[in-house]
Amino acid sequence: MKIARLFRNGYLPLLIGLCITAFIYWPGLYGGWLFDDYPNIVDNPGVQPDHFSLGTLVRAALSSPASEFKRPLASFSFALNYLASGLDPFEMKLTNLVIHLLNGLLVFVLMRALLTQTRWNDDDKKCGRTAALMAIAWLLLPINITSVLYVVQRMESLANLFVLIGLIGYIASRRQMLHLSQTDHKPARQWLYFGFCAISILAPTAVGVLAKETAVMLPLYAFLVEWAVFRFNTTAQVRDYRLVALFTLTLVLPLIIGLIWLAPQIANPAQWSTRDFTLQTRLLSEARIVVAYVAWTLLPLPHELSFYHDNFHISTDVLIPWTTLASILTLLAMIGAAWRFRSRRPLIALGIALYLGCHLLTATVLPLELVYEHRNYFASIGLILAAVPALVATNSAPFPILRRAALLMLLLLWTTETRLTAEAWGEPLLLAQALADRAPDSPRAQYELGRTYIIYSHYDPMSPYTHLAYAPLERAAALPESSVLPEQALIFMNARMNLPTKDAWWDSMIQKLKSHRPTIQDESSLATLTECARDGDCNLPRQRMQEAFQAAFTHLHPSARLLSTYADFSWNVQQDHAAGLSAIKAATAAAPREPAYRITFIRMLVAQRQLEAARAQLEELERMNVGGYLDGSVHQMQTLLNQQ
Numbered sequence: 065m066k067i068a069r070l071f072r073n074g075y076l077p078l079l080i081g082l083c084i085t086a087f088i089y090w091p092g093l094y095g096g097w098l099f100d101d102y103p104n105i106v107d108n109p110g111v112q113p114d115h116f117s118l119g120t121l122v123r124a125a126l127s128s129p130a131s132e133f134k135r136p137l138a139s140f141s142f143a144l145n146y147l148a149s150g151l152d153p154f155e156m157k158l159t160n161l162v163i164h165l166l167n168g169l170l171v172f173v174l175m176r177a178l179l180t181q182t183r184w185n186d187d188d189k190k191c192g193r194t195a196a197l198m199a200i201a202w203l204l205l206p207i208n209i210t211s212v213l214y215v216v217q218r219m220e221s222l223a224n225l226f227v228l229i230g231l232i233g234y235i236a237s238r239r240q241m242l243h244l245s246q247t248d249h250k251p252a253r254q255w256l257y258f259g260f261c262a263i264s265i266l267a268p269t270a271v272g273v274l275a276k277e278t279a280v281m282l283p284l285y286a287f288l289v290e291w292a293v294f295r296f297n298t299t300a301q302v303r304d305y306r307l308v309a310l311f312t313l314t315l316v317l318p319l320i321i322g323l324i325w326l327a328p329q330i331a332n333p334a335q336w337s338t339r340d341f342t343l344q345t346r347l348l349s350e351a352r353i354v355v356a357y358v359a360w361t362l363l364p365l366p367h368e369l370s371f372y373h374d375n376f377h378i379s380t381d382v383l384i385p386w387t388t389l390a391s392i393l394t395l396l397a398m399i400g401a402a403w404r405f406r407s408r409r410p411l412i413a414l415g416i417a418l419y420l421g422c423h424l425l426t427a428t429v430l431p432l433e434l435v436y437e438h439r440n441y442f443a444s445i446g447l448i449l450a451a452v453p454a455l456v457a458t459n460s461a462p463f464p465i466l467r468r469a470a471l472l473m474l475l476l477l478w479t480t481e482t483r484l485t486a487e488a489w490g491e492p493l494l495l496a497q498a499l500a501d502r503a504p505d506s507p508r509a510q511y512e513l514g515r516t517y518i519i520y521s522h523y524d525p526m527s528p529y530t531h532l533a534y535a536p537l538e539r540a541a542a543l544p545e546s547s548v549l550p551e552q553a554l555i556f557m558n559a560r561m562n563l564p565t566k567d568a569w570w571d572s573m574i575q576k577l578k579s580h581r582p583t584i585q586d587e588s589s590l591a592t593l594t595e596c597a598r599d600g601d602c603n604l605p606r607q608r609m610q611e612a613f614q615a616a617f618t619h620l621h622p623s624a625r626l627l628s629t630y631a632d633f634s635w636n637v638q639q640d641h642a643a644g645l646s647a648i649k650a651a652t653a654a655a656p657r658e659p660a661y662r663i664t665f666i667r668m669l670v671a672q673r674q675l676e677a678a679r680a681q682l683e684e685l686e687r688m689n690v691g692g693y694l695d696g697s698v699h700q701m702q703t704l705l706n707q708q
Contacts, residue, residue: 074192081200092213092486111142123691135629136276138219170201170228220277226272233264283315292414335409337581348379350427355391372509373435507546511614552589559602577615624655
């Protein structure tokens, strides 16, 4: 009897769905690291503390290179993983899967609240079963696989954990406000739940942005729920101006302040110099991308979910390509549909609004990369909300059997594709081959395949994997808009195996560095070669390395990271201490809050016997020692100076 009740209320189907999701994803947990996992986790000593203390955890929280806001909560979680199991991708991915399952549980609670509030069905038990089905569908969507098996995208899933908590709290508080307006005329209790509404927006946003900035969208999502479901009313047809004031303070004013703060950056050509698009072409291109995401979410084809999308062809005009105009019209139609369905089909209206609202941050004016599948982690909830209840349908709806059959087919498609993709993610070489096949014109996909062959070769010239590595790397190097990563990998591989490096590889690298401002990938490539030469693992031609750095410095305002890498090269490889000291001084000035540059600066000053200058820099380092996270480094620098 209890089991039957659990099934009718949706709890048992949800539990089964959570188990199925874990089973579907399990093979992918055995995979390795990928792309941005390296700078954020594998090559980031900050998230690899050797003991548990406040200082090491603060250091971990402030160590992320992914954003100037550091995303401390996500980095803190990586450090906890490291303390528990070391640098094991399985444990990291398992943690991601647990977060995904928790989010699925929260999606169930959110969907059930929305279904009940909008009176989608008078039977609360059917609302519970439908909410469970919606949560399961979302858990199994193939487009969300990168937010689970791509370790670094814990940032996205963790941020949205708090977004979902905030939305659930807001809806629960608003339902209480409505209930009290009909049964209790004491205003104090209504003010109490209004306060809970405000807390549900502010507190989860404040915590969520510590994982990733996308949590800042929570006030907008709450506003859209209010617009589609509650209508800013406390009683029928009576506007509650407390809610208007709440969203003015939590949404409108922050939006205005944010736009004022961003405007100079958006208008600054230097912000776009590392991109192959402008503000105008970005907006045109994103129209196509946001429409494409709908198909990738609901009707995904394997070649579309290719992970790497750096080969996307940018829209240069409204009609170039013609799908740009078609996509703009589609977006306008979606906005019109949301407005039209608001009264009769509020779930469809809200679903469309949440989907489009989610992409306002990443698909508009910020000079971010154009395409990433993980940007749909929350947006896909909106599409599920719009589609699944309509496909579940009541018996009075037209073609109920066809609708349910279509939903069943979609569930089978999503489950099958997610399982097959998870199996590929479980084997690094299989994944690299699959992604290269899906995106043959993607420089990153081809580079990653070549890099994986190098790893499997163990730098053995006689290994068959060594010979397989050259073709994808040279193909990647020749593709338009590729970084210098492929050339770096070719040079690095041959140098590690004591084989000659081709002049053509150096020429290609230098030309690319001259032709555009160095990207993060370009800077990482120079850092990798410098480290290899410094440690004596690579016998690199120093003149060609110097030419590469000179090419990178032809662009104004070099980054602190590039300056620091050049300081390392000059000091340790070229033995040019004056150039090294000058470069690290410039790096410290360019990024005064980055302790690593200042520590290197102190070491170089001490080596040059400039002790007063070194002490001045140490005082700056001590001022940066918030929470004691630099205690170890400060002590080392003090000892170094005391020995002089």
